[in-house]
Amino acid sequence: MKKIILSIIILFSFNFEAISHIDHYQNFKYLEYELFRNNKLIGYHKYDFSRENNILTVKSQVNFKITKLGVDLYQYYAESDEIYKDSKFFQFSSKTKQNKKEKYVNIQVDSDKNDLNIDGSSYKGNTPLDSIVGTWWNHEIVKAKRQISAISGRVIDQTVTFIGKEKIIVNDKTYNALHFNFKSSDKSLPDNKKLNTDIWYDEDTLLWIKAAFDKSGYWEYRLKIHK
Numbered sequence: 001m002k003k004i005i006l007s008i009i010i011l012f013s014f015n016f017e018a019i020s021h022i023d024h025y026q027n028f029k030y031l032e033y034e035l036f037r038n039n040k041l042i043g044y045h046k047y048d049f050s051r052e053n054n055i056l057t058v059k060s061q062v063n064f065k066i067t068k069l070g071v072d073l074y075q076y077y078a079e080s081d082e083i084y085k086d087s088k089f090f091q092f093s094s095k096t097k098q099n100k101k102e103k104y105v106n107i108q109v110d111s112d113k114n115d116l117n118i119d120g121s122s123y124k125g126n127t128p129l130d131s132i133v134g135t136w137w138n139h140e141i142v143k144a145k146r147q148i149s150a151i152s153g154r155v156i157d158q159t160v161t162f163i164g165k166e167k168i169i170v171n172d173k174t175y176n177a178l179h180f181n182f183k184s185s186d187k188s189l190p191d192n193k194k195l196n197t198d199i200w201y202d203e204d205t206l207l208w209i210k211a212a213f214d215k216s217g218y219w220e221y222r223l224k225i226h227k
Helices: 002-016 139-143
Strands: 030-037 040-052 055-068 071-085 088-098 101-110 115-120 124-128 146-148 155-170 173-184 196-202 208-214 218-226
Touching (some): 139 155, 155 208
Antiparallel strands (some): 055 071, 071 088, 101 115, 115 124, 146 155, 155 173, 173 196, 208 218
């Protein structure tokens, strides 16, 4: 019961203060994460932040591969552009190559309908304006009822649970972290479509520190560089 009450208090305070805008990240220039599978380093995820007048552009690049006995079993590469105007989401686009399969998504604000228009390889249509792209660096995702796949545009209804405050060590640095779990609200989804991811944010800066999930192996994103 205490954990539930604490979750409500923290999420309430986030909704009306910290996550109302992305101004919390106005000093961020670069983030880099190491990607591990079963505790083996397999790739990276990088974010570059650039600003011009009232526009913030976040460029992302993900690259990893899974090998066994010197043979590449799986290769993944993705690039994306995430744009905000006046601290509010404006548009997102990405292209992804999974082995030989290509996926994409383009998302724009539809001001006439007051929602988001999605053109993706898995979904084409509209979703409410309070949906958020699942790129994880933006802590605002903890209050969203749904997230949009940054790979294919699939809309995922989510349930967010605040697990608690924890001290964690990532790359020899200790953080006071806020630990959240994200799960698909739709229990009828097949297992390979269900969301079940743990995310840790720094308590003071709301910097994304780590992510972990179990899907055909245990995966972790660990913060390597931020500036």
